[in-house]
Amino acid sequence: MEICGLVTEKNESVPLKSISVQVLVQDHVATVSSTLQYVNEEERPLEALFVFPLPADAAVCHFSAKIGEQEIVAEVQDRESARDQYDDAVSSGQQAFLLEESAESPDVFRLSVGCLSAGQNAAVTIIYVTELSVQADHSLRFCLPAVLNPRYTPAGSRAGIVSEISSGCGSVPYTLSLSVHVSSPKPISKLESSCSLDPLVFLHSDHTQATVNLSPGHMFDKDVELFVFYQETHQPSAIVEAGVTTAPPGSLMRDPVVMISLYPEFPEEVMSSLATRGEFVFVIDRSGSMGDMMHHGKGAQMRIESAKDTLLLLLKSLPMGCYFNIYGFGSDFESFFPQSIMYNQKTMAQALKRVKEMQADMGGTEILQPLKHIYSQRCHPDHPRQLFVFTDGEVGDTKEVLDLVKSHAHSHRCFSFGIGEGASAALITGMAREGSGHAQFITDTDRMQPKVMQSLRFALQPAVVNISVDWTLPDGITVDTLSPPINVLFQGQRTLIYAQLKGESSGGSEGAVTVKYSLKDQPVTNQLHFCLKPTEETGLSIHRLAARTLIRSLEQEERSGAADVEGIRSRMVELSVQAGVSSVHTAFIAVNKDSRQTVKGPLQQRRVQTRDLSLVIALMQANCAEVRTHASHYSACYAEEQSFRCSKKKILRTFTERAFLKMSNWVPEEILNFFRRGSATAPSDQTDSETAPEPQKDLLLQLVSLQKASGCWDLDATLADVFGKTEDELTNQKPAQVDGSVWATLLALIWLYGCKIEQQVEWQFVAMKAASWIGSQKVGDLSQCVCAGNVLLGCQVTKETLGI
Template structure:
């Protein structure tokens, strides 16, 4: 097969020359990470990847190396292996606290060991301990991921660098949780685990990068491949990076396929279980819950349903309320700010006179070009012109305080009689993702949320989660030339979907209750892919039902086709775990056991588990005497901060940790072993950008910032929330107030209002895990519009009664996570367990 590969931009991208403000090395040699190799095997719309990281100890004492690195946010990590000194040790997936204890115990005994942990959907930490002098250790991760598809093209995106993130909040005054350069705060309790040190621009000895993607269309018609931002070669279906590329941007490959609707049924292969070891004994995580998913048997196979959208009808679109949020923080400097302004302006230009809108630009403060008290304004020519004029003047500055503008935007989108849309344009580089989800998750479920991620190393995991909660779409833009194509997709998504209210009906196939991933809606040019579990034989059919734009019914029936492979089960398990983790983040802490059990059952890594590999041979008596945190590249396109004066890295004692970064409020170059950071008044946030992840927090202790203590430093988990409804009680109270205000509606309008209320309550019920009373009420209200025999007055009285009981007074909800009034910041997060 020979397919021409073309660039997304005119010309080719040459690697940056080895020039810059300086170089860095330890007093005993180079940094430990020597190489990163990525082998991707793309088969139709799925991809299997093996990531190989090569570490070498250039010192004369045993070494522990830490590397904070990215992986695709939708990928399922299913295997882990450590190789050294002709020995191969297979990793075991365990509950995260247990895995950490096993690793620390092995390191203290002098055994070679490695551990891989997930910090965010796309941020991971690798630790490799007791690498003896001169030794090379290789660790391999195996993962599977789906390829998103729309407008005739699938996209393989592989991130290569963890970009600096803005860290809000008050610093915690206990030991740091990780080895990064930012202090943990009450808003981001694990900030030190997601902020690796950053290399100076022009570092002359970058990590050797090799990336190969082998493409098998598997019967689909592959017409074109396009690459972005990297210099590649292509031969007979194999794409390779040319030597010299750096780990400073995402690798993106777009494949032009002709997709089709299909239902694939994949029976399970061998069940994955964590193997017992001599030290840990028999597995304790899966027995008793081995075949359980949310209380249901998880089935015998995985189905993959792909549905193409129907042709667009001529139905008239309803009026919309659109809140547009534009991130103008310091990390958006350069081409990203230009692209963000263009994207936001194009969204404003597509609004019609029937729409209302608001524009909020934010960094550390929120600005409204149409007036602070204006709220939503009609999308007249004059108002749209004023908004575009404001957008054209924006420049990057300040920190990324995202929570407040999102709260303000949601406060504007409260009219249930109009389609409510929130559009967020940002790079997503914030650390307080969990705080935002906890505060806003239930409210996002009642609004359609679209995210536009602009960066060459975008925080895709967080932006994808936001879009998923709001049943919207996430578009990633890695270059200005990609913007026009991406905005065409966004414009269609802001418009009404072609088919809504999707549901599945099985024929001859027993679908496991609660296992189906989010159905969402059908949009023009965007096929819908749904995963789920089934019991029994791999045969049967599924029919997809929904409503067209004009209110008419729509359905498509697909016969199942048996297939083989492990990827569908792993991809489904990762999506299922992500859904449970999101529910945990908004307060359902009792789900921890279910998350761990599902992760171990399906052999897929999550934030509650970790892969650990321990060699039985003792190689370093007394454990490692030197620790190094591997610095990462500054993402391509990011502007480096100014430097007061370059400082040469001094030789360090064998026991000193080596951390190299650009740090300090004035842009001072720091190296491990140098003066302790944290002068009084130093900001938390983007100091280099007017507040950001290069800053060292005020009063931050030096030790935990630069070296990882050998003992675990995870605090006990927060106690389970006794009433999961607490998180949505303010929204239920608001719905009750609106319901009472509509008492005077005529019967037809009452019926429509109750149906709309039912859809919103269903979203809230789903977000808190399907609370029985709320789910039943939502189901009955939603059905009344299509049931002429329904007693609307009785339903109205029932809705008032149940919402009164479920909402309470609403005064105690929604305050979790706020730092207001706290005498001191406190730590309580699930990834801090010992």
């Protein structure tokens, strides 16, 4: 009955009442202050546990609690010391608060609230700083996670904090308010969000400062995403932040710290011809949760169906002669081919046939074993390995996965995709970081295809090698680089470097950083000059992010089996305490020692939910009698391969992974998978009004599905159907001197540019292959053919636009 621990024994509302968030965005760094309002509505003193998500690379730098009019500010201590102090305080009846990071996943935190007297209120404030990631449309993304999905923990592994988290369906029993203040040297173009916002208010005429609020009534049932657009956002920049004069001499917090933002620009001749070789390995999550919907709006797809459509685009976009393979994973894994196979028409067709058959039917989420199997396969000479991983990110062994990816960073690049609300930012961003690749998140109504095709463009870019960073500084100043060595650069993507500046300048006020690398055997140099004078009003956000970066590197060094583990751990704790930021070996502890009276009576332990679990709890408290009653009926439905819409009266649409594990001793695995897909109910529960409408055909995907691996199309009725024509109409308008396949391929290109230009990022490689194929054919007057095609399809596309 552990799953019921998230509510009071009377099944009443949890003690968290509201969350108030203030976000200060300075250029591409955000400082986030969250205040959580608690109230103990019970008749006994309460100890509450609130497990919640934060961005993966956030540096928690402040934690305080206000009880009545008295505020107590936490301090960072060694983790074990902090736990001992918390236990001692609680056992003696003192009010205490403990904030600690998960040992398994750095994006999960646990807040213990000890000894709240009956009827007492407490306001807990947490402040953290984080970097904003660059998106495909050049915006900067800020995300306030609302959902933390249950992390699947393989049998035999340590559960830890991660296993204490649950999510279900329904709304959370607390409210959220959020205000954002944006400040930047560059003018702000606009702010967009996945949630409803009040109008943007500019504070200055030059549009360098603005505020915006989340509209009232937000239920916090999904992540809050903000996208900040600046003018000239891709300009290299540097921020120098002054240190703290009271910090120990020579320490990170005493000296100035610089944050360099680089946007490398590759020579145009290199980018004009993308790589035509490579080994492309696609790893698809097929756990039960992939049967969930991408979002709750109109026209939503199941996650697995969106992944299948994306695989279609990827397979059609690969260059002839490369190698590829596809893996599906859940509790186990399988691959389409014993090893990566050469890409041609035959192997592409075989793969597409199996893609159509894929379902979210493979149980839990265990990604470690398929990755180990992939890495055990030999690499193909002259075909660099590109790994594409799609998952909703629910794993409990995140750090072990990241260590594995990092240990094979020399042999591949890893591109990761977090699907749906609650995907672990630590897993998704971490895999891309350790695998020298790029991470994407597909949430709410985002289409998966354009984001994945952007990553494919990165994967087809030639690898940047021999990267070096050199500093030019005035006499008397030295530099200590805090960031790990740069091992990947992509066109149009930001690279951050943190460095500590030591010493005193003898007169110079300018420094420079030079990044050199080789691209297709050609040397490239990018240089940025910057002023050494500290930037005003940055607080200590740059120092704290720099400390967090260094702590992460030390954690990796510790896990890799370094000889001096104790020395590394000691340095981590010292750095964490000095900078006031969290780490896996430290915790924030606050004890209200000035309380006039101790709390008396036995403590009631409550685990505070991140989302409502009332329906799960009702089922579990009834010993899942309703589930048992209908299990045989659902088994029959499954055996007959019938699909019915989910009835809320009969069964919870989505169970937590842990609930499934508890039920597995009396419910067959195929029934669990059937429930996971959310498609089981009795025929009598479905009425005509509930019948789902037929989904509209996606003409773009239809067209892409008909393309041959070489890049051409056949002239037939299925192609004509995409254009809304008959096969005779296509054939009768064909110029006499043109081959049928050339005419079909030309029409497909004209249709793409004339009717689907807004989705060009999705079909760009399909079109490149088609244009290349036409160029390889002996065709007479192409201009006349293009004119005829325009007339037939009602378009106005030029030959030059088509790239032929």
